[in-house]
Amino acid sequence: MTISYDDFAKVDIRVGTIVAVEPYPEARKPAYKLTVDLGPEIGRKRSSAQLVALYTPETLLGRQVAAVVNFPPKQIGRFLSEILVLGFPDAEGNVVLAAIERAVPNGGRLY
Numbered sequence: 001m002t003i004s005y006d007d008f009a010k011v012d013i014r015v016g017t018i019v020a021v022e023p024y025p026e027a028r029k030p031a032y033k034l035t036v037d038l039g040p041e042i043g044r045k046r047s048s049a050q051l052v053a054l055y056t057p058e059t060l061l062g063r064q065v066a067a068v069v070n071f072p073p074k075q076i077g078r079f080l081s082e083i084l085v086l087g088f089p090d091a092e093g094n095v096v097l098a099a100i101e102r103a104v105p106n107g108g109r110l111y
Contacts, residue, residue, distance in 0.1 A: 012070040013086070013110035014038050015100055016045075021057035024048060026077050032057065033079060039107020042069055045082040053094040064100040066110060 020035035030052035037044050047067065051060065068084040075081075087095040 010070075011068060013066055014042060014069050014106075015064055015066055015104055015108045015110075016042075016083075016106050018060050018063050018065060019044065021060045023057075024077075024079065027079075028077070031076075032060065034060070034085060036065060036067060036083060036085065037106050038067070038069060038083075039105065041107050045069065046080070047083045047085045048076045048079050048081045049085045049087075050095055051087075051097070053092075054090075054096060063097070064103065064106075066098045066100065 016036040016038035018034050019037045020033075022033040024031045024033045027048065027050075029050050031048050031050045032052065032055075034047045034049050035044055036047060045067070066086045068086065071084055073080050073082045086098040088098065090096050
């Protein structure tokens, strides 16, 4: 299916820095609760992310990530996920985060 640029532009993907990582033991699949600083316009948002297989809290803290910021919040168990942090599945289905090649200001929009 082909989409227009206007369709693509509706998805607001921003860069942010992970500023907090908490375990989420109640999740059905192993996950972390992330707090991501998306810059002064958007602020800090939270996300549940199934990253436990490949990442430790120490390797996530301070890392820049890409996230969709204009989906409606999603209730995941007792946790309200406000953004979708983006990644790709590896050969085993584990999430590999989409990488930011070099540091950019938090809140920058993907285009």
